[in-house]
Amino acid sequence: RILLNTRVKSMTANKVFLAYRAPIPCSTLVWTAGTVPSPLLSPLPCAKERGRIVVNQFLQVSDWPDVWAVGDCAFVPDIRNPGKAHPPTAQHAIREGRVVAQNIAAALLGRPLKSFSFKTIGLLASIGRRAGVARIFGFNFSGFFAWWMWRTIYLSKLPGLDKKVRVAFDWTLDLLFPKDVCAVYDPPHGRDFPWKHAKDMVGEDRQYPAGTPQTIPLPHFSARSLSP
Structure with missing residues (x-):
């Protein structure tokens, strides 16, 4: 269900509070509202x-x-x-x-200054394994070709030949084999990770306004995948 003209007011570990609407129960909350300046x-x-x-x-x-x-x-x-x-x-x-x-x-x-003007060429995004969406010069398309184009452009923008080769090799292996976990380890003590509203750490009923980060200790393990 898609709710239009609605904004998130606050949330707890198991509930999302909306402006002018009843709260929605949840167990997993994904926040995709964009970024703010530093x-x-x-x-x-x-x-x-x-x-x-x-x-x-x-x-x-x-x-x-x-x-x-x-x-x-x-x-x-x-x-x-x-x-x-x-x-x-x-x-x-x-x-x-x-x-x-x-x-x-x-x-x-003491020379004349140049005005900045630029029109967006296009937008690309990966939305899953071998699937992407794209808008190039006003044309919208999706699927494998959009995903391949996203990877190709991303690879071309990496600085240094060595990084390009490493990433290209890694991505080639990703095409041939399923995803794998290459490291599970204990992080150094004393590190903090801004994990917003983690259920096991902040409690069930503590309420946070939307956009308010909470810094808590890093969990006891982390995993890193070979695939981006």
């Missing part, structure tokens, strides 16, 4: 939009022209669509980095 940005005394630092079309921080911001921390205006911003994705961040490097050099040399 809390390190909060105390900065500059203009922000949805937690991200507002920059102009040249990627300069609005309040501080000699400071630049790109990537997930920046609210970069889309000059093709006034009032909207570029999404905080890798393909935008990489190109923002190139433009900001050129603009910093231009500012030091």
Whole structure:
């Protein structure tokens, strides 16, 4: 069942509380609401939009022209669509980095700055073993080809030939054999892991507002799979 126009207000280990609706019992809760900017940005005394630092079309921080911001921390205006911003994705961040490097050099040399403008090429995601979804140049498709394209592009973006070879070899084995666990071990003592709302550790009835992390001790073992 899909609930529209509804938001999660809080949750416990066995129940999800919704705004303006009855709570829903649950045993496994998967949170896929996206990400938020780093809390390190909060105390900065500059203009922000949805937690991200507002920059102009040249990627300069609005309040501080000699400071630049790109990537997930920046609210970069889309000059093709006034009032909207570029999404905080890798393909935008990489190109923002190139433009900001050129603009910093231009500012030091007294040359004109370059406006940032980029249109998303496409979106790819793996949704399971040998299955994916894609939107490329406005065309939507799914299945094995979308999954293969996601892996191919991901592999091409890895830095260094040695990493490309290692990952390609690992993925080739993954095609031929079932998934396997390669390590089960005790983690070093004293490490903490931000495991949100773990049932056995936080208790049955303790209620957490949506988006509030809880840091608890790491469980007594962990497993790592050969497959990504």
